[in-house]
Amino acid sequence: MIENKSVILFDGVCNLCNASIDFIIKRDKKDKFRVGALQEEAGKKLLSKFQVNPEYLDSLVLVEEDQVYFRSTAALRIARNLSGLWPLLYGFIILPSGIRDLIYDWIGKNRYRWFGKKNTCRLPTPEERAKFL
Numbered sequence: 001m002i003e004n005k006s007v008i009l010f011d012g013v014c015n016l017c018n019a020s021i022d023f024i025i026k027r028d029k030k031d032k033f034r035v036g037a038l039q040e041e042a043g044k045k046l047l048s049k050f051q052v053n054p055e056y057l058d059s060l061v062l063v064e065e066d067q068v069y070f071r072s073t074a075a076l077r078i079a080r081n082l083s084g085l086w087p088l089l090y091g092f093i094i095l096p097s098g099i100r101d102l103i104y105d106w107i108g109k110n111r112y113r114w115f116g117k118k119n120t121c122r123l124p125t126p127e128e129r130a131k132f133l
Contacts, residue, residue, distance in 0.1 A: 005034045007046060007133065008078060009061040012037025012121030016111045017060070025131055027082040036133030037121040043133065059108060071108075072100035 008024065010017040021035050036043045038061065044054035047061070050068045062074035069077055073093070080090040092100060124132045 002034050002133070006032055006062060006064040006081075008033050008035045008074075009038045009043045009046065009063070010035065011057050011111075012039050013118045014111050014115065015117060016107075016115040018118070019115070020060070024078060024082065025128060027084060027086060028131075029083040030081065032081050033078070033131070034133055035131055039121055040133070046133075059104070071097070072104040073097055075104065076100075 008021070010021055012018070024033060025035070036046070038044070038047070038057050046063060047054045047056055050063065052061070052068060059071040060074045060078075062069040062077055064077060076090050076093050079086045081087070
């Protein structure tokens, strides 16, 4: 991947997604992740490389070692690499993805209504710039 980093692509206008990225950046003590918005050109180009529709906005996307993960699997694989107790959540990977994704999809379908939406994609602060594509 980029400089041997995993890449997280997120819905750049979703307030929940932006808060999640802030959360991840603060807990990425090993500097494992780079992030980018699904709506931006770099995100679309990366999706196309893996034969994923570049207009895809339905979930968090994790690109890790030339593999693409979506929805709850992406979220759990990310949690596994965060500082603190968050890696314990990876234990939920034993549940079938269909069950895990039901909850993920329910939140995803309501994310704009519950958490709101921005008019433009999130811009990184100068301190965060190195973490973004």
